[in-house]
Amino acid sequence: MKEHAELARNAGAEGMVLLKNQDKALPLAKETRLIAAFGNSSYNIITGGTGSGDVNEAYSVSLVDGLKNAGYSVNEELLRMYESYIKDAKEKLPETGFFEPPKTIAEIEVTSALATKMADNSDYAIVTIGRNSGEGYDRSSGEGDFNLTESEKRMIRTVADAFHKAGKKCAVILNVGGVVETASWRGIPDAILLAWQAGQETGNCIADVISGKINPSGRLASTFPIRYEDVPSSTNFPGKVLDTGAGDQANTEDAGVSSPLRSKPSEVEYREGIYVGYRYYDSFNVETAYEFGYGLSYTNFEYNNLMLGPSKFQDRLTLSIDIKNTGDTAGMEVAQLYISAPAGKIEKPDKELMDFSKTGLLAPGETQTITFDIDARDLASFDTASSSWIAEAGEYRAMIGASSRDIRQEASFIVDKEIIAKTESKALTPSRNIEELTREK
Secondary structure, eight states, rough: HHHHHHHHHHHHTTEEEEEEEGGGGGGGGGGGGEEEEESSGSSSOOOOOOOGSSSOOOOOOHHHHHHHTTEEEEEHHHHHHHHHHHHHHHHHSSSTTTOOOOOOOOOOOOOHHHHHHHHHHHHHEEEEEEEEOOBOOOOOOOOOBEEEOOHHHHHHHHHHHHHHHHEEEEEEEEESSSSSOTTTTTSSSSSEEEOOEEEGGHHHHHHHHHTSSSSOOOOSSEEESSGGSSTTTTTOOOOOOOOOOOOOOOOOOTTTTOOOOOOOOEEETTTTTTTTHHHHHHHOOOOOEEOOOOOOSSSSSSEEEEEEEEEEEEEEEEEEEEHHHHHHHHOOOOEOOOOOOOOOSSSSOOEEEEEEEEEBOOOTTTTEEEEEEEEEHHOEEETTTTTTEEEEEEEEEEEEEETTTTTEEEEEEEEOOOOEEOOOOOSOOOOOOOOOOOOOO
């Protein structure tokens, strides 16, 4: 249905995250007409993951089709080259079983001569990097998954260099389902748009954002680490295959192959404990490529007038903040509420996301007040010894900002005495002790 397609298109565009936008490389300038699209995924877009991670799309709009639908022209010579290459490469791929990972096609080696020719004949360059994963196909820390291949990095550098020499700009589109390494190459292009995998309307969604029809307002729900080794679970994932005494040998490589058909029992110890994602990076002061909650806009926002009451917590607390669009373009901002708890008997991270709210579309100069309500259950953490959710007594800090590391306003409140928000029955007790990550008190 037309209404469903419009909903999917709007949701996909609003969820895209602008990671870099140097010298206002995006949205595309009005005089931009002809675009050179590099990368297999510009033509063979990835709309969803594998298995249950896929979507049941009625059709698929590629990036180049989305650009055309938005009124842009694409370099036809480059289009014919990629379409011919992808068609020929697909015909040579072996058939893929239902539980097998999708076969990938190597990128065309983009020479300096080709990039220079495209820069002479085009107004703007887009390089799309694609990744897929999902049910039956776990991520890998190696080259070609989390890390870009050397061929992909060369393509980005070669294209960007050629277009920069011609006084033109280059953007990278990440058509991925999860985090990828960006720190080693993010300084090269003028802009980076994290498009994710937005279903059947993906190409139109990207075109809506880069054209400026929609101002990007997506924010990162996952931290982008600088290197895989910075991920807290990197030392204990994917675990090991257990030796059951039936001839099975422990093998971490086998354990990392996710398949519903795998017959060997395996295990992973979740040693990171409470320090999952941003809770780890922020608590242990680990540098990141892009922090949790991060995302740029084509405009700017100012946070003012944080109000908190009551100052002593009494079952519920209300916070409000004014968000003002101080730029010259209409846009939406995602205000994020983080809470920092006092040091006590329960281990707590540096801060925890309690709530977030996206404003409406604010015109330049327009202000909207965002309100958050939190209760004892929001403040509580699980205490294993008592099998209860507890909010400890002490001074708490409420912080509102644009990301976990971009706090704009903060205030404090007091919890007079310990609150037991809920008590649980003891169940699923681990069969052995797990050495969880902890901070020294």
